Amino acid sequence: MRRPLIMGNWKLNGNKAVVTSLLKDLDAQLVGIEGVDVAVAPPVMYLDIAEKQINELQSKIILGAQNVDINLSGAFTGDISPEMLKDFGATHIIIGHSERREYHQESDDSVAKKLAVLKEQGLTPVICIGESEAQNEAGETLTVCARQLDAIINAQGVEAFDGVIIAYEPIWAIGTGKAATPDDAQRIHAGIRSHIAQKSDTIAKKIIIQYGGSVKPENAATYFMQPDIDGALVGGASLNATDFASIVQAAAKMKN
Numbered sequence: 001m002r003r004p005l006i007m008g009n010w011k012l013n014g015n016k017a018v019v020t021s022l023l024k025d026l027d028a029q030l031v032g033i034e035g036v037d038v039a040v041a042p043p044v045m046y047l048d049i050a051e052k053q054i055n056e057l058q059s060k061i062i063l064g065a066q067n068v069d070i071n072l073s074g075a076f077t078g079d080i081s082p083e084m085l086k087d088f089g090a091t092h093i094i095i096g097h098s099e100r101r102e103y104h105q106e107s108d109d110s111v112a113k114k115l116a117v118l119k120e121q122g123l124t125p126v127i128c129i130g131e132s133e134a135q136n137e138a139g140e141t142l143t144v145c146a147r148q149l150d151a152i153i154n155a156q157g158v159e160a161f162d163g164v165i166i167a168y169e170p171i172w173a174i175g176t177g178k179a180a181t182p183d184d185a186q187r188i189h190a191g192i193r194s195h196i197a198q199k200s201d202t203i204a205k206k207i208i209i210q211y212g213g214s215v216k217p218e219n220a221a222t223y224f225m226q227p228d229i230d231g232a233l234v235g236g237a238s239l240n241a242t243d244f245a246s247i248v249q250a251a252a253k254m255k256n
């Protein structure tokens with residue numbers, strides 16, 4: 001049985017007051033919801049106050065981050081290391097988000113390196129994969145996802161995926177309101193799982209595969225009904241405590 005994970009990716013949003021109040025409101029709304037892990041990835045700048053707030057509330061909310069560098073320390077201007085993230089209690093680290101791949105030219109290889117470093121540091125990578133609109137229309141979705149996974153499998157072996165979370169995020173569905181249909185998402189998730197199963201059935205059965213891309217309270221349950229969708233990576237709707245909590249509630253209802 002895979003324990004569902006709902007993670008909020010706050011992207012480049014918030015300020016000190018918003019981070020504090022959003023965590024407080026969210027924590028209050030999660031009371032009584034069982035059987036689901038909930039994580040948030042604030043901008044790295046706010047990890048300090050987020051960690052303090054989570055501790056003060058004695059909240060079960062897991063702290064995450066949106067990116068990481070491959071180096072632990074040294075002359076790497078502007079970067080943030082896995083050890084720094086750990087220092088602030090962040091455990092679930094998003095890597096390879098399509099916005100990083102697109103705006104910062106992150107390659108499959110650099111994402112693979114980030115995954116390896118995070119694992120060495122005992123952190124949990126949340127690796128985003130997914131196709132563009134053109135690739136989707138050309139029927140290349142699974143090929144693209146397989147290529148993104150193979151960059152890791154070929155370099156590090158399938159064991160690298162042990163304890164990792166995959167977020168399948170069709171790029172055309174991110175922030176657009178054009179979510180993938182639950183049937184399509186299920187088909188791709190099953191394809192991703194079976195790609196991993198070709199190398200390790202045990203890891204494939206265990207691995208959490210989240211769906212991401214315009215998940216909202218209105219459509220969340222339709223995804224969580226699908227057997228291979230184990231949670232969600234939520235952007236826009238995670239900035240509203242009520243909406244995000246209702247997505248968590250939908251996962252608790254459909255998965256337990």
Ligand code: PGA
Binds near residue numbers: 174
């Ligand atoms: P969205 O973003 O929920 O706003 O579509 C998802 C994501 O980028 O992780």
